[in-house]
Amino acid sequence: MKYYLVAGEASGDMHGANLMKALKALDPDAEFRFFGGDLMLAEGGTLVKHYREMAYMGFVEVIANLPAILKNIKQCKQDIHSWQPDVLILIDIPGFNLKIAAYAQTIGLKVNYYISPKVWAWNQKRVLKIKKVVNHLFCILPFEVDFYKTWGMDVDYVGNPLLDAIAAFKPDPDFLQQHQLIGKKIIALLPGSRKQEISNLLPDMISIAERFPEHQFVIAGAPSFKQDYYDQFLNGENIPVLFDATYNLLSHAHAAVVASGTATLETALFHVPQVVVYKGNTLTIAIARMLVKLNFISLVNLIMNKGVVKELIQEDCTTARISEEVDLLINNKEHRQKVLTDYAELDIRMGQPGASAKTAALIVKYAANK
Template sequence: MRYYLIAGEASGDLHGANLMKALRAEDGAAEFRYYGGNKMKAVGGVLDKHYSEMAFMGFTEVLLNLRTIFKNIKACKAAVMAYRPDVLILIDFPGFNLKIAEFAKANGMMVCYYISPKVWAWNQKRVLKIKKVVDKMFCILPFEVDFYREWGMEVDYVGNPLLDEIAQFTPDPEFRKKYGLEKELIALLPGSRRQEIERLLPDMLSVTAQFPDHHFVVAAAPSFDEAYYRQFIKTENVTLVFSQTYNLLQVAKAAIVTSGTATLETALFHVPQVVVYRGGAISVAIARALVKIRFISLVNLIMDRAVVTELIQNDCNTGNITVTLKNILQGPVREKMLDDYRELSAKMGTAGASQRTARLILNSMNSAGRMADMPI
């Protein structure tokens, strides 16, 4: 069968790659084309566009890059139409993917959505559009099932794909030695998008002088080169590593993490963290007016309480990061966070989201009569 997948950022690339592996295990004749990244490319198939050319963060940034976004959407529609997949699989990235879903549905394609848009956070009426243009929705947060049901849409909860990736991870026992890391480590996870890195990495690095007994390690995104990151690093107790995030979290004492999927990954590795976020002033003002949730980090959202400290906008500064980081390096705040992490891990369940999703996609295709000649 022919599959077209669209992932617009690093986390989508990760989950898309795992789903492709699972689809291939279920369907030996699977063929792939996609918008994605290096992880999906490593699985096989044809990469039509890399996510690094597509991700824009915040309302203002989107407005400033509308021409590029519309150009990307037009190109993607043409690529999907030319390939004519048996199923289109959209992975998060709603601003882009819902437009592609509408186009694909109008052209008679089956549309599956893996990792729900965060419609529960703002503009909930988008569910009405989703019901029209998406055939099957696969969710990775348990509370999303009840949310969609309230809007008259049945969805499948498949578990969280991060558990798949973590289950497959084998720590490198030589990681510390390779990079000459002898002190206790503080991981810096500044995100994978240029706007995130340029706004938040300087804040993260601003505290390094306050912790001379620790070594800071930046988890760098492979879509940028070393020279790009070096412009931000001014002190000696900072090391840069590429594509080593899980090895870093495996040995880190604590972490400073940009809000996003990485906050949940850090928690699942049981690394105490402080969550930071800084966006454009206009974008954040609009978001605060529209967003209807109490927290920005996945850890706090899933637990429905403040497990990790969130430092947003002006609160994201050297003083606040320093105080919060000291509190999670030792003492009762750290111990309470580790207890909460254990509860979170139990709530998240077990690995297998990718396999469950692949089987549900194939079953849906079979039910729709698109795989009549293929045994499931």
């Protein structure tokens, strides 16, 4: 069959690639065309648009880039219409993908939505739109099934694809030696994959390095950027930027400072104590605080429904506060152990790998029964 996938950021690219691999196992002659990234491209098929040209987050940022976003939506609709896929798979990014879902319904194309929009966070009435334009919704967070039930919607819980990615990861035994990281404990800096995240967060992350001279700081570089982009923030600091090595970095890290997003859950699943940071446009954050009805922003805390990891948002995201929390994680044994104990409970809640295979099997089954 012909599969059209739409992913709009680094995590969606990873999940899309794993899903494509699982689909090929069930449908060896599968053809793929997609909005996505390098990982999906490595699985084969045609990349129509790279996510680095469409990753905007925040109310103000989206408004500022509205012409580009509308152009991307138009291109996606036209490309789907020309290619005539058998199966449409939308991955996260609801602002973009729900418009594509609505269009798909007008041309009689069934919509498979992988990784539920986070409608439980704000404006829950968007579920009514999802019910109207999505045929099959595949959820990856345990609490989402009950949430959708309260709205009279049956969804498929498939487990979390991060477990697949981590289970498939094979550590590089020469990693530390290759990058000259032997001798000091590592503090990993994960500033995100979008330009605005990196520019907002990386300066504060880097600024704490001088307070911990006994540790080696290492930045996880986003695949869509190169070294020279990071150099502008380093100001001569001896902090390596490693690309395509995040899991190797996390498998050796003693602690981490992590931009809120998928990476917080990945860091927890590698059992690395972390502080979660986020800083955005002042107006965007003000609007979010009015609209979002959540006690936490990190996936770790949301899944556990308690403050497992410290979240430093906006005005709290400072050199002093980040340093204070990192100091607790590396020097306060009791505090560190409490985080690790909570991580062990998180492992149990997350369940076993297999999300990609389960989702692929359901997509193929639903397509055969259409």
